[in-house]
Amino acid sequence: MLKELAVFMVILGPLQGFLSLEIEVFQIPEVHATTGSDVFLPCTYNVSGVEEATIGSYKWYRNLVKMGQEVSDSNKDFSDRMSKADAAEFIRARTAYLTLHNVDPSHSGKYICQVTFQHGKEISAFGNGTLLNVTDVAQNLKTFGVCIMVKTAGLLLIALTGLFAFLCSSMLIP
Known part of the structure; x- marks a missing residue:
């Protein structure tokens, strides 16, 4: 009986790690960029259940997993516009x-x-x-310009109101 139990433990030991392999993948929620810039999208992972996992790969998708666009050099929207971690970086x-x-x-x-x-x-x-939210630089400048104009108009209105109040109070005091 003890011999059978030892054989069972020898077989079960390696399978335990095999059965409990888990991968966790981490991404940041949001990145903002402007037209013409380069954007870094980080992705890191943890593997548990094995001492060292060496046979692996990764893919990126845009909008929908598997049914969405795969982000790769074979996709005309991304050809010659992307770089990825190499195999050594991926594993190490x-x-x-x-x-x-x-x-x-x-x-x-x-x-x-x-x-x-x-x-x-x-x-x-x-x-x-x-x-990923990419905005046009001209649009950003336009929005910034409108913002500055509104703030300037507000400050001018406050200054004129203060001046009017000062003039009115100085006319009332003999």
């Missing part, structure tokens, strides 16, 4: 970042990072997504 630093170059407002959307490992079977996890 546990990073799956994406950098988009020369963005424009059409790149706005939710970017979702998927991390996959092979450990007997394929195991994947997704981040919660990062919302």
Whole structure:
């Protein structure tokens, strides 16, 4: 009986790590950028249940996972406009970042990072997504200009009201 139990423990020991492999993927919720800039979208992960996971990969999707646009060089919207963590960085630093170059407002959307490992079977996890908001520089300047004009008009109105109050009070005092 003890011999059978020992054989069972020897078999179950390696399977325990195999059965409990878990991946957690982390993304920041939001990134803002202006037209023409480069945008860094971080994605990090933790793997538990194994000492070292070495067979893995990652993908990025825009707006919808799997049914949405895969962000890759084969996609005309992202070809020659992106760079990603290489395989060594992915495994060693546990990073799956994406950098988009020369963005424009059409790149706005939710970017979702998927991390996959092979450990007997394929195991994947997704981040919660990062919302990228790309605005045109001219639009930002226009909004900023309107803001400055409104504040200036408000300060001018306050100054004129103060001057009027001063003049009125000085006329009432002999």
